[in-house]
Amino acid sequence: MAEDLRPSNIQLHTRSRTLELDYPDGSRYQLPCEYLRVYSPSAEVQGHGPGQEVLQSGKQRVSITAIRPVGHYALQFVFDDGHDTGLYSWDYLHRLCLEQDSRWADYLERLAAAGLARDPDVQVVKFQP
Template sequence: MSNHEKAWPKELRVSADRKMLTVRFDDGRSYDLEAELLRVRSPSAEVQGHAPGQRVTVGGKSEVAISKVLPVGNYAVRLVFDDTHDTGIFTWAFLSELGESKDQRWAEYMAELADKGMSRIF
């Protein structure tokens, strides 16, 4: 079982400006995840598609904020963003993996935006 599969959050905290989610795991790992990255890499079908290769590049989200964090059972949270996106279920394993690969995910996102002539700014 990988660290991601065993990941158990000790604390979830949204920053005062609602632009950052801090996730602290019981094994001592801690990640600051920007609302923008969480929004554009949401595990929702709306963003990820229904099959490999269907992921949608979402631009214009540099100012997105987290409106709500809602528990989903004991395995995840649903993040509600101020642009009304609310269909992503963020499992503990997903948040762990995203935190660990954050720099790579940002680089991929920036490259996708550039390749498609899109911008982070709406």
């Protein structure tokens, strides 16, 4: 099953900070590095169980500096903010492709609710009337 979800081509576009994934069925996805970073499957981001997720902020300009294959089942991305502990299985990477719109909308809602920003140089201040 995981082999069926393995991309046939992977390209990192450094200028636009996107990862392009082509699949054997002809589908193509472009995932921003920021999206991949804030949805890292690492324990640092996901926690060790439900409800322990750590909301990532200030990652708007993050880039991938290296992509390392992990066996025949996953990729490890090295981000320029030093994060490199997430192993993106073929299945997880494919789910990120398919669920990009809903996950991104959820992320933006959680950021706003927490008073956080995507831009590392922006500080959000909320005032209560």
